[in-house]
Amino acid sequence: MIQNFLKITLRNLARNRSYAFISVFGLALGISSCLLIFMYVFDELSYDNYHEKGDRIYRLSIVNNFQGQMVTALSNYGAGPTLTNDYPEVENYVRFRGGNGEVQLMIDDKVFPETNIWLTDSTVFDVMSYNLLVGEKRTALVAPQTIVLTQSLKEKLFGSEDALGKQVKVNNTMATVTGVMADLPKNSDMPINGLLSMTTMPEQARATFLQDWFRIGFYTFILFDQKPDVSDFETKLKAFEEKYVQPWAEENQIVAGQEYKITPIEEVHFVQGLDFDLPKGNISYIWTFSLLAIFILIMASINYINLSLAQGAKRAKEVGVRKTLGAMKGDLMTQFLGESLLITVIAAVLGLAITELLMNTFNDVTGKTFTIAEVFNPTMMFTLIGIILLVGLLAGSYPALILSSFKPVRVLKGVIPNEGGVGTLQKSLILIQFVFSLFMITGTILIGDQMEFMRTMNLGFDRENVMIISLPADTNVGKRMPAWIEQLENSEGVVAVAHTNVPTGGGTAELMFRVERDGVLTEQNIKCFFADEHFVEVLGLDMLQGRNFNAEIATDETQAFIINDYAAKAFGWGDDALDKRMQWGLMANGQATNDGKVIGVMNNFHFLSLHKPMEPFVLCFNPGGMNMLTVRLAAGDFTKTIAAMEEEWNELAPNHEFNFNFLDELLDQNYQQEQSMGKLFNYFAVISVLIAALGLFALLSFSIQNRIKEIGIRKVLGASVANISWILVRDFFYLLLAAFALTTPVCIWLMNRWLEDFAYDTPLHPMSFVLALLLAIALAGITISYHVFRISKSDPINALRYE
């Protein structure tokens, strides 16, 4: 019996090749999209799920309350050990520092620029399930100047040699390799290439960190003895703050407080809105894309349902014959369901091939490194089987129900239910496809609008033609750099060069200042930047009041501050900001290392991504000893200038790579998540439009086949091609308009919610919606044009003779 069904199914597919192609290809695209999206979703949801003690590991974060609030993923140096000491339920802790900046590793004279080298505690291997391949877990990171490398970094530095006991220079510190650990799984929120012992940090620095509760710079993870009650423990942390932080603040005359929070390690990947956090996943994108996957699958299933129903007329005779020969309704249901399962399986196989084809593009867009092999892991296979069963049974059940209930007496007489037009159900299904396609098109356009808005918005400085160069951290080489910089300043293609402490465009530090308010100095955390006197010129900023830094005025280095206009207003100084007192490098008793006055007010510029609103900003003067250059190049072709720079660099620092970025590219990285989401949205929009177009194409050709006599008669009676085409497509056109009416409010609502993520956004243009509709009409038009062409070429008598 099954063999008989199989034969019929395959022969039917072979006979109706074009419809079979549309059904199978559409389903394959849908299945492939689903596989890719679910791979992404499962991967995102699996972050840090591999720690054996994962259910007991929590990350500490702090809400710092001064003048305003700062919520940070980083915590202070003291919290981890103090909590472990005071609370019996806290079993252990581990802290990480650094990591995000570039570190230069040196073996003999060879330099390897690396990222993700962290300072950490020796407890790291007790808390985290990092797999130490060589070395002793408990002791590897106890001694100062010891380092554990990941397997791949070890291979990069030492090849296949044994690395244990070997020396590596890390920036200016020599370290001994005391262990090699397996590379971290890809789904680790905190990427690691190497771990330096925390004790490598100079003792004095550690002491400074330890005594200052507001000096935050460490990711701290707490290991509990059993899964804690989060709110219960956070209440205890209030007492902790009162016991340690408050007395210290009072002693140092600081009006400030802290709230401590804990987050389970497996949820850390999705925590949003914390300052100084590592790049994060976005749970709302996970939901969005999961929904997209399901919708695309529904679209493909709709094609299958519609085409099965449209082919019902052809299958009716078979149903009639089988029933007269004794087939029960159940037999036929089984047959048709089996058929749809078989087709789904074929589509799944094709879908796997499509997945392989799309994999590289998908990886490029999402920044993942999936391979087709990962589709065959148990979770994904289970998902695939689930998809096949769901689609096969859901998409198959309605046609199966309809086809199997045909009455043999009627169908054998040639009376086919629903012959001729496209039924209400089919229209409703097409409406769903139109709604979704329009939604995707509109979404793509609106996301594009916002991206374009951010790309072209006036940021308050000139972002073009600015180069950021990082100087070698190695002090020996560093000594040779001033000569190079001098050459650079005098070079023809260079307009100006500024020294800074961190790369411009790569974020800012936030430090505690004291500012004069109503004659009293009050503590306030302010975003700040350290630079020399050229910074204002290099970025093309305007001084609204006062003057720029001046290297010839000796007091500028410790007694001068430049603020932005926003700060002047926020601190209540308005147009009278000059000479207001500020302090930085705060000490007890109102003392500070830098105690001086506002010497200038510059225009507001967006030093943060446009996700964040404008904030007060302070520029501090630090003319020497900084490791970043911000260079304004003369407009035009600067490839020669850069080539010359590199040549000179290579002469001076042959072992150090000439590393540079362009400011506009760095700024674009702020929107990477949105850009990849936008691109992904784009791709899936194309896929869903393609599926809908295929379905429309096939259904229309059925509709024409069924109405061929009507078309013939109309032609004989003098109808033009346009008349006939309109009769055939008007239903679809009205459906498209209905879809537009349904989609627009949903799009407006969803886009407004998405735009809430940005402090600066473009309003939704009505023209974007109209454009989406026109695009959809154009796409439908292209789909339909083939049929119109065929009708216009056909001879009316053929149509009549056909009957």
Next chain:
Amino acid sequence: MIKTVNLNKVYRTEDVETTALNNLSMEVKEGEFVSIMGESGCGKSTLLNIIGLLDSPTSGQLIFDGTDVSGFGERKRAELRKRNIGFVFQSFNLIDELSVFENVELPLVYLGKGKSERKEIVSAMLDRVGIGHRAKHFPQQLSGGQQQRVAIARAVIASPKLILADEPTGNLDSAHGNEVMELLTQLNEQGTTIIMVTHSQHDANFSSRTIRLLDGQVVTETSNRVVDAI
């Protein structure tokens, strides 16, 4: 074998009520070959469909082998049909996607017969209707007469007690038509009861008795053998 008692069939649409069968009573004995004739719309095919359990009467009784089957549900009707009745249609109604062999095999599949047994029975049957050499062909590759022979082979493959034929020669030229009628006659001679709807007096002459219908009622019943004798 078949007996109808006051059989009525009324088709209702929104505005019109059409009586297809009107208190029709008749009987067909086991081993008979009966033709049903009459003008278009007189209820011939409706009667055949009701006898074949493809349609149910509005009222009245249908007795099949002594059992009143008019109240049977779909499941029982399908069961009765596949064990006892074979159908031959004017338009053959072969499944285009299945080969000759597979078409003929189908009733045995639904009866749950094993593969080797099916193969044996089908091959023998195809030889008997003279189409064994075309077993692997598909219906469209055959002439009309050949297709109807396949359809008859399919109708009798499960050795039904009763064959219902609805204008079996309607789509055939006279030579092929005669072949089909001779085949039916042979089957009847081997003991199969046949009820045939036809427009053709020529075909009716192959049967032993003719029932004429008019407006859903039996108007005459004539024995063709008697006609021959006269």
